Amino acid sequence: MPSPREAIRERGWTIEHVPHEVIADYNACYRVVYEGKLIYPPAADVLGIPENEVWISEKWAKYDRFILYHELREIEHRAAGHDKTAAHERAERDERSLWLDDPRWRVMNAEWDEGRAHLPFPHERGDLSRRTAATAARSR
Template structure:
């Protein structure tokens, strides 16, 4: 797979880093068109995200690789017909299978304010 940023660029989407205070409740969000279908969670309406943009909190920009991968996988799972909650869970599953042993991914999860503490770390 191309890097998440390359995959986003190839689809004609952009990544915007926004002040954390603006997106703190969500940390990252999107409103994109994939295969002719507009895909976005309700939070995109709350935030006013324009079409074909993925927003990431400036606070988490140093972890773009992981966050953008998650958002891409979630979008793809939504396009496959899954609801927002299931798509999010499947994207987390995809992350775990790819980065479970990646120290930087683990540091990101440890630093996350809330919402990622539930990710299992088998064997620990």
């Protein structure tokens, strides 16, 4: 598989980094035509995302590789007929299977404001705070 960035560009979609305050409630979102289907979550309407764009908060641009992979997998799961919640959960599962031991992915999850602290880290106590998890991930 090409890099997520390349896969998105090959599909004719653009990646836009937007000010965090614009997309803070979502961090990343999309509205794209994939295999002839227009696919987007309700947040795309709230944000006013144009067709064939993927938006990422500027705050998270340093983690584009992971975020774009997640968004691409979520789009693919939506196209396969899953609702937005199931597609999101499946995309997270895909991330975990690919990057669970990647220290940078672990740091991203630990730094995330909300919504990612639930992703499990093996061999660590489940009650670690995000800050503690980030420190532990950086030390590896």
